[in-house]
Amino acid sequence: MLRKEDPRFIRGMGRYCDDIQLPGMLHLAILRSPVAHARILSIDTSAAEAHPKVKAVVTGAALAEKGLAWMPTLSGDVQAVLATDKVRFQGQEVAFVVAEDRYAARDALELIEVEYDVLDPVVDVRRALDPGAPVIRDDLDGKRNNHIFDWETGDEAATEAVFASADVVVSEDIVYPRVHPAPMETCGSVADYDRVEGRLTLWSTTQAPHAHRTLYAIVAGLPEHKIRVISPDLGGGFGGKVPIYPGYVCSIVASIVTGKPVKWMEDRSENLISTGFARDYIMRGEIAATRDGRILAVRTSVLADHGAFNGVAAPVKYPAGFFGVFTGSYDLQAAYCKMTAVYTNKAPGGVAYACSFRITEAVYLIERIVDCLAYELEMDPVELRIKNFIQADQFPYRTKTGWVYDSGDYEPTMRKAMELAGYDDLRREQAERRARGELMGIGISFFTEAVGAGPRKDMDILGLGMADGCELRVHPTGKAVVRLSVQSQGQGHETTFAQIVAEEIGIPPADIDVVHGDTDQTPFGLGTYGSRSTPVSGAAAALVARKVRDKARIIASGMLEVSVADLEWRKGSFHVKGDPSASVTIQDIAMRAHGAGDLPEGVEGGLEAQICYNPENLTYPHGAYICVVDIDPGTAQVKVRRFVAVDDCGTRINPMIIEGQVHGGLTDGVGMALMEMIAFDEDGNCLGGSLMDYLIPTSLEVPDWETGFTVTPSPHHPIGAKGVGESATVGSPPAIVNAVVDALKPFGVRHADMPLSPSRVWDAMRGVPRPP
Ligand code: CDP
DSSP: OOOTTHHHHHTTOOOBGGGOOOTTOEEEEEEEOSSSSEEEEEEEOHHHHHSTTEEEEEEHHHHHHTTOSEEEOTTSOEEESSOSSEEOSTTOEEEEEEESSHHHHHHHHTTOEEEEEEOOOOOOGGGTTSTTOOOSOTTSTTOOSOEEEEEEEEOHHHHHHHHHHOSEEEEEEEEEEEEOOOOSSOOEEEEEEETTTTEEEEEEOOSOHHHHHHHHHHHHOOOGGGEEEEOOBOSOOTTTTSSOOHHHHHHHHHHHHHSSOEEEEOOHHHHHHHSOBEEEEEEEEEEEEOTTSOEEEEEEEEEEEOTTTTOOOSOTTOTTTTGGGGGTTBOOSEEEEEEEEEOOSSOOBOOOTTSSSSHHHHHHHHHHHHHHHHHHHTOOHHHHHHHHBOOGGGOSEEOTTSOEEOOOOHHHHHHHHHHHHTHHHHHHHHHHHHHTTOEEEEEEEEEEOOBSOOOTTTOEETTEESOEEEEEEEOTTSOEEEEESSOOSSSOHHHHHHHHHHHHHOOOGGGEEEEOSBTTTSOOBOOSOTTOIIIIIIHHHHHHHHHHHHHHHHHHHHHHTSOGGGEEEETTEEEETTEEEEEEEHHHHHHHHHSSSOOSTTOOSSOEEEEEEOOSSOBOOEEEEEEEEEEOTTTOOEEEEEEEEEEEOBSOSOHHHHHHHHHHHHHHHHHHHHTOOOOBOTTOOBSOOSTTTSOOOOGGGSOOOEEEEOOOOOSSSTTOBOOOTTHHHHHHHHHHHHHHHHHTGGGTOOOOOSSOOHHHHHHHHTTOOOOO
């Protein structure tokens, strides 16, 4: 089925935040810190206030008077809305101007005088805990260092015992650099506060409108029922639109102060330097195995750079997100991870960029270290993986870090990818090319993801349980509307959720409207990120449709004058068993439910239902990826020649949309593996603040993707579906890096860090030590 939303997107008729125009609307611009770490000595706003088009200039001090200068982050830290005492990263919000138009607001920023006392910044994460390192968060009571948390998972002693007796132990230092989700649409909001009704309407670029509304109610003290958050069409989110950013809060304050609607839209640089980054993990990976390639245990220690405020978006009990799945797709005897997170003078974040809370880092670690082991054992990386896979009859499989994988059948997926790629022929071709001095690499990755957070007993965001509501109304004429608590950012929910409901209730998808992204019109739920829409909200949609169908069955029994047990459901109609002529369609039943005449005893009129779905477990999609690269020995430029992706996301709702999701994720992977990094100079200046510095891939850098699939349904999901939106972003970076490292094997290279730009590949070829 083609996407229902595309006619509006293709014709440029999407309605994004920046398309919102309200009568009398003012415009907000934010003054940002030019330095990474400094004490604010004074702020003079008088010249800006005198600008003829300026309506208000607000500083941190003004917000502090109202108790609004600081706000909670999603991980329970606090973050400055506007700096009061110090600035802690380059690009931090210092003041804002509200003016009649966007240009005047920007002009007036230049009239604000800020006197800074520049302090030494903490830029190198490895130095953050040094004695005498500048303390970034002196706003926190008694804080004397830059330590945020220590976290561990697995069994340290058991892992040590396995390592001590293993034939082979391989270690490698592996860096997952800081990257940015870089959605096409930057962040923004339009706040409209009605002083008479005390009602706030906020259009904002959020992936989680309901959770945001509750947090605004708690932080700003506005009554929740008087707040309406609308997330219109979003130009991509990728996890970057989960946090609440200071700009959203500023626009609310500005509307309350001026009594007018106020719009704030970031520009590209603001988005790249100040909104949630992703990754930034320095990992030491260790793997223990027998000489014949049986993997026994993995162990890792991680240093996590969280920036100036801990803005990690993850369920509260999981400070390192779902990094605990770093044991991958392998049946191990033991595993252990130890992590330390620190503050640095960089933008806050740690968002789940197209992945389920740090799974990208986990998959990269295991898939890289398994390749390092294959290198040492001189074993084919596919053979090593297949030998260690969790077997189909071991599911549900409890990992050594406590995750229960719901279902999987790994070897057929791997074999399918090998078949599509022509793996044996590729290896033969590689041998021939190597003999001619050419650099061709073949990279494998095999991943298992954990997507669909909750269940709510284990997972919450700031006390809000991770579940999702869904409401279905069938109108008298048999047309329906389904209301979701999740919010699409381009994934095609208006199509796939209509399909899910259609499959259950037999109304054609074209007759089912999907409403999402408006707290006044949809039931409460935690929103879209971490590929949770299909596993959680998709389940809710199927179950609410079944609930409506159950009621329809009772009404049908009255219409056909038979007992409920005598009815048989065939998609779209109930039939009397043994009497082919006696049937009613769902449309007939809808009219009857609303029409004249009696309904069976105890049945209320109408045909609608609402549920809140709390998932029993996460779903665990998996996939096998094979990448072929060629490296120019003269320029060290990597070209991805082929990429084969075989994904298993259980029951597939819309194959075309799945393919699109996979294409996008693979493209993301090329970006991270070869081009993308938010770097900083020694003063803490962000070196990735524009799309000329922060390179993202285009169609020119990617091959024609070759995709395939296997289907292993989730046993606990009502329709057996698992998530897919993030699989390819998670699975592709290790495949590409493994391919590049494989190409460099003749130079004795066992590892090289992303992004594998020509200069890094060139250094790896020449044995230059890796950058710190
Ligand atoms: O949460 P998010 O929508 O980002 O991710 P998802 O649940 O993995 O779904 C991404 C898109 O792929 C949605 O439109 C899904 O309905 C669709 N999908 C599908 O057609 N079949 C699946 N088994 C999983 C997702």
